[in-house]
Amino acid sequence: MEPLSWLEILARAAQQLLPVWIALVVTFALSIRFKRKLGLYGKLFDSNVGMIGFAIVMFWLFTAFFADLIITHDPLAQVSRMRNVVPGTPLPRPDALYPYYLFGGDSLARDVFSRMVMGAREVLRIAPFAAMISFMIGISLGLPAGYFGGKLDTGLTFLANLVLAFPVILLFFLLVAPEIQDTLIPVVMAGVLFLVPILFATVLLNSRFFTQPAKRNLYVGIILVIGVWAYAGLVFDADPSGLWSMSPNLLNVFVAVVFVNAPTVFRIVRGITLDIKTRDYVAAAQTRGEGPWYIMLWEILPNARGPLIVDFCLRIGYTTILLGTLGFFGLGVSPESPDWGSTINAGRRLLTVYPHPALVPALSLMSLVLGLNLLADGLREESLKD
Amino acid sequence: MLLFLLRRIGVMFVTALCLTLVVFYLTNLPAKLETLAKTQAGSRMTDEEVARWIDRNGYGSPVLVRYGEWLGVLPGWVREADDGTVTGRCVALRDDPAAAGTRCGLLQGEWGFSTRFRDEVASVIGARLGATGLLMMWVLIVMVPMALLVGVLAGMREGSRTDRTLSTFAIATTATPEYVSGVLFIALLASSTVGLSPLLVSWGWIDGPVLFQGNARSALDTITLSNFTLPVLTIALYGMGYVARITRASMTEVMTQQYIRTARLKGVSFANIVLKHALRNALIAPFTVIMLQIPWLLNGVVISEVLFSYPGFGWTLYEAAVNNDIELLLASSVVAVIVVLVTQLMSDIGYVYLNPRIRIS
Numbered sequence: 001m002e003p004l005s006w007l008e009i010l011a012r013a014a015q016q017l018l019p020v021w022i023a024l025v026v027t028f029a030l031s032i033r034f035k036r037k038l039g040l041y042g043k044l045f046d047s048n049v050g051m052i053g054f055a056i057v058m059f060w061l062f063t064a065f066f067a068d069l070i071i072t073h074d075p076l077a078q079v080s081r082m083r084n085v086v087p088g089t090p091l092p093r094p095d096a097l098y099p100y101y102l103f104g105g106d107s108l109a110r111d112v113f114s115r116m117v118m119g120a121r122e123v124l125r126i127a128p129f130a131a132m133i134s135f136m137i138g139i140s141l142g143l144p145a146g147y148f149g150g151k152l153d154t155g156l157t158f159l160a161n162l163v164l165a166f167p168v169i170l171l172f173f174l175l176v177a178p179e180i181q182d183t184l185i186p187v188v189m190a191g192v193l194f195l196v197p198i199l200f201a202t203v204l205l206n207s208r209f210f211t212q213p214a215k216r217n218l219y220v221g222i223i224l225v226i227g228v229w230a231y232a233g234l235v236f237d238a239d240p241s242g243l244w245s246m247s248p249n250l251l252n253v254f255v256a257v258v259f260v261n262a263p264t265v266f267r268i269v270r271g272i273t274l275d276i277k278t279r280d281y282v283a284a285a286q287t288r289g290e291g292p293w294y295i296m297l298w299e300i301l302p303n304a305r306g307p308l309i310v311d312f313c314l315r316i317g318y319t320t321i322l323l324g325t326l327g328f329f330g331l332g333v334s335p336e337s338p339d340w341g342s343t344i345n346a347g348r349r350l351l352t353v354y355p356h357p358a359l360v361p362a363l364s365l366m367s368l369v370l371g372l373n374l375l376a377d378g379l380r381e382e383s384l385k386d
Numbered sequence: 387m388l389l390f391l392l393r394r395i396g397v398m399f400v401t402a403l404c405l406t407l408v409v410f411y412l413t414n415l416p417a418k419l420e421t422l423a424k425t426q427a428g429s430r431m432t433d434e435e436v437a438r439w440i441d442r443n444g445y446g447s448p449v450l451v452r453y454g455e456w457l458g459v460l461p462g463w464v465r466e467a468d469d470g471t472v473t474g475r476c477v478a479l480r481d482d483p484a485a486a487g488t489r490c491g492l493l494q495g496e497w498g499f500s501t502r503f504r505d506e507v508a509s510v511i512g513a514r515l516g517a518t519g520l521l522m523m524w525v526l527i528v529m530v531p532m533a534l535l536v537g538v539l540a541g542m543r544e545g546s547r548t549d550r551t552l553s554t555f556a557i558a559t560t561a562t563p564e565y566v567s568g569v570l571f572i573a574l575l576a577s578s579t580v581g582l583s584p585l586l587v588s589w590g591w592i593d594g595p596v597l598f599q600g601n602a603r604s605a606l607d608t609i610t611l612s613n614f615t616l617p618v619l620t621i622a623l624y625g626m627g628y629v630a631r632i633t634r635a636s637m638t639e640v641m642t643q644q645y646i647r648t649a650r651l652k653g654v655s656f657a658n659i660v661l662k663h664a665l666r667n668a669l670i671a672p673f674t675v676i677m678l679q680i681p682w683l684l685n686g687v688v689i690s691e692v693l694f695s696y697p698g699f700g701w702t703l704y705e706a707a708v709n710n711d712i713e714l715l716l717a718s719s720v721v722a723v724i725v726v727l728v729t730q731l732m733s734d735i736g737y738v739y740l741n742p743r744i745r746i747s
Contacts, residue, residue, distance in 0.1 A: 158397075165723050166723075167681070167719070180417075328689065352578065352579070362565075362566040369561040370558055370562075
């Protein structure tokens with residue numbers, strides 16, 4: 001068979017990505033149709049930059065979601081005589097397999113296209129959740145630090161600055177290593193870090209509904225059951241149903257990334273809280289006799305949502321970059337993992353001769369982060385318009 | 387002002403102490419020491435031999451005690467073998483048996499011995515820091531003017547087409563981490579089979595096989611455009627976008643001020659307004675950000691030095707971390723922490739000088 005031309009490669013790749021295109025069109029059609037009823041999300045569709053960013057992000061999200069339908073080959077399977085082949089090379093004996101390596105083969109004769117698609121799943125499985133946990137920790141510590149001030153503030157700020165003074169890479173080398181995984185350190189850190197979201201949700205609901213005990217007990221009960229269930233599964237790998245579980249590798253990476261991100265979020269939240277706590281509506285709530293946690297979580301936090309949503313998008317992008325850095329140094333991932341950072345690392349040895357195994361994941365990572373940054377920019381612009 | 391400085395320096399010391407303690411603890415975990423023993427004395431050691439090696443080389447005492455030894459507040463370990471030869475921390479460092487049992491740590495100016503490079507840590511770090519200093523100098527020379535130019539051009543007419551284009555460019559650079567841009571640069575400019583170089587060669591525009599080299603090791607001897615461009619660009623690009631965006635935000639804010647409007651109504655030309663009235667005030671915020679950006683560049687330095695195999699400080703940090711070279715890693719973290727804290731201090735002081743409205747009380 002003839003190798004494919006560039007146009008044919010693109011056409012076939014687009015054809016493989018068909019589920020993604022359909023999902024994108026449906027999302028955009030529905031969102032633009034109902035954009036006046038969708039609040040800030042709807043307003044995003046008034047800004048070109050925001051729309052482009054959103055489209056890129058959703059592209060990768062859908063790619064990760066439909067990855068099983070999209071891939072042309074098993075991302076770990078090696079096909080003989082396909083080592084380092086250029087994009088569009090036909091398989092020598094296709095049999096039942098897809099007859100081409102669309103984006104070429106890597107140094108172990110695996111399909112670069114399928115690895116890129118599965119890599120999206122690897123990245124998007126961790127980055128948003130790590131960013132979310134970092135945010136919950138940053139919020140739970142930043143609100144009281146800004147609101148109460150005093151010794152608590154001094155202590156927490158010192159701790160945050162301590163972590164921020166660490167060069168990120170040094171921290172990664174120290175925290176993400178096979179030797180560390182054998183110790184209790186990741187489990188203890190995860191135990192502390194994952195406890196904060198549960199406490200956060202509990203306090204959030206309790207401070208709102210403590211005047212209606214029936215409702216409060218129901219909500220807090222649900223949160224606690226789900227929280228403890230997830231906690232046991234994620235931290236101690238002790239979930240009987242197996243729904244929540246993390247390999248020690250993944251837990252280690254997750255903890256390190258959250259640890260690096262949380263202090264920055266803390267500083268942002270603290271700064272915003274210092275600003276908002278002088279507003280009249282906070283004084284009004286204090287005069288009403290509301291408790292401090294109610295004021296923090298239901299008066300200050302909702303009014304800080306604009307900058308926080310924007311930063312959340314940027315933070316997912318930054319987390320993606322951090323995960324790539326980890327992969328680039330071969331930390332905390334299995335050598336076969338298709339995640340973009342380690343694929344770039346594997347491809348860089350033969351970069352000057354066979355650039356495609358490294359270029360494909362590099363461009364993918366760049367486009368995802370660019371999409372998130374553009375999305376954040378669009379959101380910022382639209383939220384400033386009110 | 388003096389009190390402020392003293393307090394900041396005090397906090398700096400406490401931070402550095404805490405950080406080195408954390409690094410010390412994490413590099414001295416039993417499992418890490420075992421790895422170190424195996425890389426130093428052969429990978430096929432039995433557990434018993436490993437334990438003996440650890441004990442013989444002074445890694446046996448409690449972590450806090452050894453941290454004290456490293457700091458120089460406790461006397462170094464001493465061990466007398468059966469045949470009467472004395473070994474010890476200070477004996478090895480000073481090459482003098484009489485030094486056994488004295489204090490030899492950071493306070494005495496002894497940085498320790500690197501197990502990876504088999505040399506004094508101080509001389510290893512000193513040489514590498516010089517190499518990285520050169521790299522950073524060029525990075526700043528490229529990055530700062532470019533970032534300020536992009537920011538000022540974008541910010542002087544908010545919402546114009548120039549603004550849109552340059553802002554998108556700035557966002558794109560912040561989305562390109564060093565390991566992505568480095569790979570792109572190498573594939574595009576430093577490969578003899580793909581990218582631009584073969585094209586330029588066939589046109590006869592360049593003499594060598596490639597436009598730029600993808601390996602910067604030769605830059606240690608002589609820095610040339612060909613071997614230093616790519617590492618410098620790789621680091622500068624990622625840091626540039628952020629500074630440019632801050633400059634743009636600061637510039638757009640200044641351009642809406644009353645005094646700019648007054649100048650305009652007086653009939654001052656636009657170029658004069660930007661250069662004489664706006665620029666000085668718009669550059670206060672970027673200055674702070676540039677200073678705070680320097681520690682962030684350290685990440686880029688590590689990635690870029692590893693990618694282009696330029697043996698500077700970042701590459702040393704990487705090698706020390708990979709080989710669990712405890713004392714070299716500690717020295718590297720001390721240097722890194724000092725860089726972070728000094729740049730923070732400088733940005734605070736510079737801010738006060740640039741902005742006379744702010745007084746530190």
